[in-house]
Amino acid sequence: DAGVIQSPRHEVTEMGQEVTLRCKPISGHDYLFWYRQTMMRGLELLIYFNNNVPIDDSGMPEDRFSAKMPNASFSTLKIQPSEPRDSAVYFCASSLDYVRQARGPDTQYFGPGTRLTVL
Amino acid sequence: AQSVSQHNHHVILSEAASLELGCNYSYGGTVNLFWYVQYPGQHLQLLLKYFSGDPLVKGIKGFEAEFIKSKFSFNLRKPSVQWSDTAEYFCAGSAGGTSYGKLTFGQGTILTVHP
Numbered sequence: 001d002a003g004v005i006q007s008p009r010h011e012v013t014e015m016g017q018e019v020t021l022r023c024k025p026i027s028g029h030d031y032l033f034w035y036r037q038t039m040m041r042g043l044e045l046l047i048y049f050n051n052n053v054p055i056d057d058s059g060m061p062e063d064r065f066s067a068k069m070p071n072a073s074f075s076t077l078k079i080q081p082s083e084p085r086d087s088a089v090y091f092c093a094s095s096l097d098y099v100r101q102a103r104g105p106d107t108q109y110f111g112p113g114t115r116l117t118v119l
Numbered sequence: 120a121q122s123v124s125q126h127n128h129h130v131i132l133s134e135a136a137s138l139e140l141g142c143n144y145s146y147g148g149t150v151n152l153f154w155y156v157q158y159p160g161q162h163l164q165l166l167l168k169y170f171s172g173d174p175l176v177k178g179i180k181g182f183e184a185e186f187i188k189s190k191f192s193f194n195l196r197k198p199s200v201q202w203s204d205t206a207e208y209f210c211a212g213s214a215g216g217t218s219y220g221k222l223t224f225g226q227g228t229i230l231t232v233h234p
Contacts, residue, residue: 033222043209043224056221091162108222110155110163 004111006092012117018080021114024073025094033108034067034077035091043091049075050097082118089113121146123212125225132200133233140195140228142184142210152193153211153222154184163209169193180204202234 005024013019025032033048047057052069060067064083069075079086093108126141144150151170155163167178174186184195193210210225 042226045221045223048221093163107153107165107168109165112162 004092004094004109006090006111006114008114009112010115010117012119013082014119015083016081017118018078019082019086019116019118021077021090021092021116023075023077023092023111025075025092026109027073028096029094029109030097031095031108032069032075033093033095034075035093035110037089037091037113038087046077079116082116084118087116087118089115121212121214121223123210123223123225125208125210125228127228128226129229129231131231131233134202135199136232138195138197138200138204138230140208140210140230142193142195142225143191144193144210144212145191146212146214148214151213152184152186153213154178154182154193154195155209155211155224156206157209157227158206166195166208200230200232202232204230205232206230 004026007022011019031048031050034046035043036046037043044059046059047067048055049069052072064081065079067077077090091110091113093110095108096106122145124143132138153168154166156166157163166182167176167184169176169186175183177183182195182197184193186193208228208230211222213222
């Protein structure tokens, strides 16, 4: 398997522009997560989906951020309008669901990340 | 509130030295604990995880961690580090039930190993 795929790997944009980050999870995984990593705040969970349905978006910083998962193999994280403080590395991760089988949480597999710079 | 904290921001060691990175958690009820590593320029990879059973967990690349419930700790250890272990290490936790999958990460510890 190719692992979690993210695009673009690097994005430089100007303040006020719309930014769309893309993620393709590992085939067959049930969960998809979006994280943001900054020096100041470390790794933060923004939102996660289970079977394409958003379960918890309490980490989304503000209304400028939105995420969708139209199908099991694709998700987007959109920032509109972007601001310099949004500059960070955004990671997508996916995992299987073993809860029903009482095997505990499965590993989250992370993508390579998108480094976003907003000027 | 659920939280994970790591004691050290930056640890510097020489090759062959022993390593112990501290991690403490604050969770009510069942907790699942993880250590992830991020090598320079790469994405996060799982080193090891604990959710039940033997509190001493062995992971990849010679790493191990011990879950000590009475101390709310999950410290990462390696008896002899190598230059290639230079990376940032993250402790993370999640609770079962409705919070499944929601990982909370510690601040991270940068490990620098000198040859």
